Amino acid sequence: xxxxxxxxxxxxxxxxxxxxxxxxxxxxxxxxxxxxxxxxxxxxxxxxxxxxxxxxxxxxxxxxxxxxxxxxxxxxxxxxxxxxxxxxxxxxxxxxxxxxxxxxxxxxxxxxxxxxxxxxxxxxxxxxxxxxxxxxxxxxxxxxxxxxxxxxxxxxxxxxxxxxxxxxxxxxxxxxxxxxxxxxxxxxxxxxxxxxxxxxxxxxxxxxxxxxxxxxxxxxxxxxxxxxxxxxxxxxxxxxxxxxxxxxxxxxxxxxxxxxxxxxxxxxxxxxxxxxxxxxxxxxxxxxxxxxxxxxxxxxxxxxxxxx
Numbered sequence: 001x002x003x004x005x006x007x008x009x010x011x012x013x014x015x016x017x018x019x020x021x022x023x024x025x026x027x028x029x030x031x032x033x034x035x036x037x038x039x040x041x042x043x044x045x046x047x048x049x050x051x052x053x054x055x056x057x058x059x060x061x062x063x064x065x066x067x068x069x070x071x072x073x074x075x076x077x078x079x080x081x082x083x084x085x086x087x088x089x090x091x092x093x094x095x096x097x098x099x100x101x102x103x104x105x106x107x108x109x110x111x112x113x114x115x116x117x118x119x120x121x122x123x124x125x126x127x128x129x130x131x132x133x134x135x136x137x138x139x140x141x142x143x144x145x146x147x148x149x150x151x152x153x154x155x156x157x158x159x160x161x162x163x164x165x166x167x168x169x170x171x172x173x174x175x176x177x178x179x180x181x182x183x184x185x186x187x188x189x190x191x192x193x194x195x196x197x198x199x200x201x202x203x204x205x206x207x208x209x210x211x212x213x214x215x216x217x218x219x220x221x222x223x224x225x226x227x228x229x230x231x232x233x234x235x236x237x238x239x240x241x242x243x244x245x246x247x248x249x250x251x252x253x254x255x256x257x258x259x260x261x262x263x264x265x266x267x268x269x270x271x272x273x274x275x276x277x278x279x280x281x282x283x284x285x286x287x288x289x290x291x292x293x294x295x296x297x298x299x300x301x302x303x304x305x306x307x308x
Contacts (some may be wrong), residue, residue: 009072010035012057014172016066019052026052028215031064032158034193034208039186041206041223042195045304049215050195054090054164058083068159084306088193093149097138099147101129104137108152115155123151127181143174150181161185164195164287179205203227203296213304223296230294234272236263239285247282251275263294 012034019027027049034040044050053062059075059082067068067074072084075145075199095104102120110116124130127147137145148168167178175198180203182205186192191246196202202209203223238244241261248256251274256265267275272289279286 007117008036009069011071012040012193012276013072014053014066014068017053017056017068018065019049019056019061019064020064025215027056027063030212030215032057032210032217032220034191035188036191037186038208039182039192039194039206039262041202041209042193042212043197043199043202043300044212047277048212048304050212051091051164054193054195054213057090058086058090060090067153081118085156085159087153087156087158088164089153090162090164093145093152093167095145095148099134099178100134101137101140101144101151102133104148104150108156112156119155123154124155124183127151141174143170143177146170146174146178147181150185155183156191158190159252160191160193162195165197165271166194167198167201175201188258199252199295199297199300204227205300209296211300213305218303226299227294227296230299232265233266233294234285234293235286235290235292237261238263238267238279240285243282244279244284247278247284248275251278265267299300 012032014030014032017030018025018026027211030049030053042050042054052061052156056063057070059079062076067076070082070086071084075082096107100105102124105120105123109120119129124133127150129147132140132144137148140148150163150166163182165184165246167175170178179201182194194202194206206223208221209223209226211218212247236244241258241263243254245258245263248263251271253265253267253275254269256263276286276289
């Protein structure tokens with residue numbers, strides 16, 4: 001007999017999820033796996049199928065085909081039991097604007113069978129809203145309402161938190177606060193699935209990502225591996241980009257791209273050294289010549305703007 005502990009189910013497993021609305025295929029055989037401890041970025045353009053697949057994960061809509069499991073339970077088969085340890089919001093949290101933040105949380109807790117007042121205080125402290133808890137939600141800023149939504153999700157003491165666009169519409173200070181809050185929650189051991197259009201935030205927060213385009217997953221895996229897959233390259237800022245491009249081409253550097261008066265290209269170090277000397281001899285000023293690594297935003301746009 002083995003004394004090894006049983007393998008716990010993954011927080012999210014989706015296999016072959018399909019959702020059709022008549023002739024329209026909104027989600028087309030989506031597979032997802034979110035592992036314990038992940039901060040998992042779920043990315044895609046508007047209309048790509050993100051929200052529809054999130055709704056299927058939570059059992060809010062029934063898939064046309066395929067299945068999803070949360071900690072090994074299928075929301076369609078197991079109903080509310082599948083949501084034990086799971087919380088979050090899709091398409092933004094909703095509250096009664098004429099009630100206080102604390103009263104709204106009390107009502108949410110009552111729907112789950114009731115929560116102690118001390119627990120409400122705890123989650124208000126986590127999202128830094130304790131001093132505004134008695135104020136009506138109608139007077140909250142957008143960022144405060146987003147944080148109150150996370151507080152409501154935390155009432156359940158979740159192991160898995162699903163956040164759909166939590167930073168959309170926030171000012172820079174609100175985005176910073178939301179980023180720091182998500183980091184604290186992840187440090188506390190909560191697995192997080194984060195759907196976001198703010199790719200710089202995803203790049204800073206997430207360890208794994210999935211990218212969906214026209215209903216299909218086109219990448220799922222580690223974020224660092226995706227960034228490394230773009231390979232190395234160089235960024236050149238020159239006084240005359242078109243003449244500089246001609247010099248680079250003359251030195252055998254193909255695939256030179258001009259992006260907003262910056263030149264991006266790939267070449268070995270020796271070729272770059274020779275080209276830089278030639279640029280100087282041609283009287284072309286160089287303000288920057290440095291290695292360039294693609295950002296998540298650049299990779300995302302390149303992957304999602306390709307023809308489906």
